[in-house]
Amino acid sequence: MDYDTFIxxxxxxxxTSGERAVELTRAxxxxxxxxxxxxEVLDLAAQLPKPLRLVLRPSPGTEAADRFGAAEFVARVSLRAGLDESAARYAVQAVFTTLREAISGGEFDDVVTQLPRDYREIVEPALAPGTALRRA
Incomplete structure (x- = not known):
């Protein structure tokens, strides 16, 4: 999937608008x-369009993941994107669903495997049948 299609x-x-979708995706x-x-960040980045690869840089010298739950994930996206947490949760679901379509199923599974159970609420919409976007 190319960058413009992803956004x-x-x-x-x-x-939302394309400009806002860029901010939501980045956050x-x-x-x-x-x-x-x-x-895993490097594996994921390898399957994304170049502008999105630039966002996915692992912390220098850090292989370990920062361990935080789904509520903290949404709170961080909320802060980065300037949204309330309800809107941020919806945006995260939109990005995860698009991400699932943009990368191989095996890579998406690898990403999801690194997330604890409390992420189900934000990840499961991406896994549900019929989540593919209908073209207008």
Whole structure:
């Protein structure tokens, strides 16, 4: 999936503008990069368009993931994107669903495996049948 398609799908799912979808995507991916191991961040970045790869940089010299739960994930996205937490949760779901479509199923599974059970609420919409965006 190319960059413009990724952003367009996030915008449609989050019901927002393309410019805002860029901010939401960046905030979500930056937070995800903090939560994953460095190796997994690199594996994920390799499957994304170049502008998104630049967002997914592991912390220098850090292979370990920063351990935090789903509520903290949403709070960090909320802070980065300037949203209330309810809107941030919705945005995170939109990005995860688009991410699932943009990368191989095996890589998405690898990402999800690194997240604890409390992430189910924000990840499961991406796993549900029929989440593919219908083209207008």
């Amino acid at each position: 367009d799908q996030v915008a449609r799912r989050a019901r 979500t991916l930056e937070t995800l990069a903090e939560r994953l191991t460095g190796g």
